[in-house]
Amino acid sequence: MNDSLKKIAEVIKKSTSIAxxxxxxxxxDALGSALSLYYGFKQLGKNVNIFICDKLSEKQKLLVDESVVEKQCNSSLFDLFISTDTPSKKRLGTxxxxxxxxxxxxxxxxxKNDGLKGTYNYVNTNSSSCSEISYKLLKTLNVRLxxxxxxxxxxxxxxxxxxxxxxxxxxxxLYIAYNLIKLGANVSYINEIQYKTQTPKEIELKKYLYNNYKIENNIAYCLLSYQQLQKLGAVKADCDFYSSELISLQGADISFSLIESSKNYYEISFRSKTGYDVRTIAEQLGGGGHLCAAGAKIQGESINYVKDIIINTIKKFENKI
Ligand SMILES: [Mn+2]
Structure with a gap:
């Protein structure tokens, strides 16, 4: 059951230290929804810290000040915890x-919520992004945008x-985007970094993708072992574009990337064309997400073994919605 943003704003106003x-x-979106709140809460005079376990990609570091992110979280210092863009406990990591x-x-x-419950909850699956929700919350709090x-x-x-x-x-x-632009969002810089910049590393990663992807019936995929990842000098976040790049292939209705982020730990990212549901497939593998973009994390003895599990799961559940 959802609480209103007004109620949530009251809880935030009453708190002094927020994690x-x-x-x-x-x-x-994870970064945008959380960091916008970070700067907003600072304005309200709150003591606020932001904790993220994993390393940011090279591109993310061009748009986000990574130095505000902290690693060591001492719970006793906070009277309120807020999580953004996260449906399950597992997805909060450490x-x-x-x-x-x-x-x-x-x-x-x-x-779609997958078990993560707070004392107060605002989950809106009709919002395109969690950043939309942060925007509405910051407006409710009368934060200067x-x-x-x-x-x-x-x-x-x-x-x-x-x-x-x-x-x-x-x-x-689009209406929220219009308002954000009206308020001064640096659209051209963001577009330039997000869509028009290719770092040398990204080009190397694209080369790897296009030399190694496979297409089986209507499923396009790419495997990347831990050894390869290290050889490419990349972290998993650098390869987040793989599944969306693959879904653009003609004939692919479902795509996935399977990345061994550390020895025997695999990250799967799914994309689908309209009319296909990858959330259900990700859920079968212990993950979650949206109809057209979802993910899961699994352990396995070899990358090919995990790949077979994924393909079999897709074949079983790919029924058109
Ligand atoms: Mn999101």
């Missing part, structure tokens, strides 16, 4: 215990709609 969390392997044990907590999300804040929100909104091309693009997401 902000978001999901493991944060994407731009901070899940801090969140679960918190006296006072808030879940803000736009995924600075250029820095609206740029972070626009970054998240634009990323989760894939620059307003995904099926979650609608009049609401």
């Amino acid at each position: 902000l969390l978001t999901h493991i392997y944060p994407d731009f 901070y899940s215990e801090n969140f679960m044990k918190a006296q006072n907590s808030i879940v803000l999300d736009h995924h 600075t250029e820095e804040i609206v740029s972070l929100l626009y970054m998240g909104l634009s990323a989760d709609t894939n620059s307003f091309t995904n099926s979650n693009t609608n009049k609401d997401s």
Whole structure:
């Protein structure tokens, strides 16, 4: 059951020290939704810290000030925990215990909930991004929407709609984008970094993708072992574009990337064309997400063994919606 943003704003106003969390392997929406709140709460005079377990990609570091992110979380210093863009406890990674044990907590999300519950919850699966929810919350709190804040929100909104091309693009997401631009979001810089910049590493990673992807019936995929990942000098976040790049292939209805992020630990990212549901497939593998973009994390003895599990799961559950 959802609490109103007004109620959530009251809880935030009453708190003094806030810990902000978001999901493991944060994407731009995770960063936009959490960091915009970070700067907003600072304005309200709160003591606020943001904790993220994983390393940011090279591109993310061009749009986000990584130096504000902290690693060591001492729960006793906070009277409120807030998680953004995260549907399950598992997705909070090493901070899940801090969140679960918190006296006072808030879940803000736009995924179908997968068990993560706060003392207060605002989950809206009709929102294209969690950044949209952060925007509404900051407005409810009467925070001054600075250029820095609206740029972070626009970054998240634009990323989760894939620059307003995904099926979650609608009049609401475009109207919020319009407002963010009106308030000074640095659209051209964000677009330049998100969609028009290729770092040398990204080109190497694209080469790897196009030399190694496979297409089996209507499924396009690419495997990347831990050894390869290290050889490419990349972290998992650098390869987040793989599944969306593959779904653009003609004939592919479902795509996935399978990345061994550390020895025998695999990250799967799914994409689908309209009419296919990858959330159900990800859920079968212990993950979650949206109809057209989902993910899961599994352990396995070899990359090919895990790949077979995924393909079999897709074949079993790919029924058109
Ligand atoms: Mn999101």
